Amino acid sequence: MAKVKTRGSLFKLTISASLTTIAQCQEFSTGETKNRTLDVECLDDSSPGVEMMNDGCVTQEEGSATLLFDPDSTNHQFITDSILAGSASFPIAGSYVFADATPASTTFSAVGFGFGATVAVKDVLKANVSVTYAGPLTWPT
Amino acid sequence: MRSIKTGFRAFLDANAATAGAPVFIGRAEQNCPIPFIVMQRLRTEPYDTLDAPGDDSLRAETFRVTTYAHTDQAAHGIADAVAEVLDDYEGAMGSHRRCEAAWIEDESGDYEPPEYVDGLAVADLVVTIQHSPAA
Numbered sequence: 001m002a003k004v005k006t007r008g009s010l011f012k013l014t015i016s017a018s019l020t021t022i023a024q025c026q027e028f029s030t031g032e033t034k035n036r037t038l039d040v041e042c043l044d045d046s047s048p049g050v051e052m053m054n055d056g057c058v059t060q061e062e063g064s065a066t067l068l069f070d071p072d073s074t075n076h077q078f079i080t081d082s083i084l085a086g087s088a089s090f091p092i093a094g095s096y097v098f099a100d101a102t103p104a105s106t107t108f109s110a111v112g113f114g115f116g117a118t119v120a121v122k123d124v125l126k127a128n129v130s131v132t133y134a135g136p137l138t139w140p141t
Numbered sequence: 142m143r144s145i146k147t148g149f150r151a152f153l154d155a156n157a158a159t160a161g162a163p164v165f166i167g168r169a170e171q172n173c174p175i176p177f178i179v180m181q182r183l184r185t186e187p188y189d190t191l192d193a194p195g196d197d198s199l200r201a202e203t204f205r206v207t208t209y210a211h212t213d214q215a216a217h218g219i220a221d222a223v224a225e226v227l228d229d230y231e232g233a234m235g236s237h238r239r240c241e242a243a244w245i246e247d248e249s250g251d252y253e254p255p256e257y258v259d260g261l262a263v264a265d266l267v268v269t270i271q272h273s274p275a276a
Binding site: 006007008009010011021022023024025026027028068121122124 | 188189190191192193194196199201244269271
């Protein structure tokens with residue numbers, strides 16, 4: 001087991017056919033890859049535990065990232081340009097690269113983005129990005 | 142140089158708002174003229190990012206600026222004048238870094254009882270400066 005630093009982790013999207021680091025990313029969250037489960041607790045079940053079952057499907061939560069937003073950055077503009085192009089730009093392949101020795105990564109196919117700027121006095125200009133995936137992320141195995 | 146500390150000291154030292162009071166970093170020289178000003182850096186915020194953690198294109202530093210004078214009125218007078226100059230200042234600040242934005246976080250107020258240190262009245266000012274490398 002190794003403890004892995006986060007500095008050097010990268011959020012990448014395919015821009016002009018090559019995986020490109022989205023610059024000035026302060027943090028990202030991949031979202032949870034989850035088994036879909038059902039509550040199958042019955043009225044006559046005397047056990048205090050709630051009985052659950054796995055229905056065989058895998059769900060994927062949205063990813064998110066916080067950027068130090070540069071309105072003049074072409075790769076920040078790529079995200080907003082893709083949104084405003086409607087469905088024409090998607091799907092867009094991307095990856096999250098971790099800062100371990102390998103380095104390991106998880107890849108995804110994005111079918112939509114969200115983008116909003118945060119402007120607060122006494123702070124630096126930031127933007128929140130959300131990523132909706134076509135399906136579950138691929139994780140290192 | 143990633144800190145604006147020395148540039149900020151030079152800026153204050155040369156500014157008319159300080160009324161000629163010498164400005165020191167950390168602690169004052171022994172037997173220095175009165176009034177005088179001591180500044181201390183309280184914290185820094187480097188705005189690090191995952192992909193470029195060493196990027197110093199914009200940083201923030203917070204300083205406490207303490208004015209020492211014979212009277213409470215004199216100490217507050219200089220502190221108020223310094224606050225007036227610093228609040229919303231944008232421009233040169235030393236040769237290494239440029240002040241992009243400055244704002245006053247806190248000032249010791251008139252409602253507080255006068256504070257004396259070693260027989261001298263003191264007035265505190267806390268200021269945060271966002272700065273980038275000088276061109």
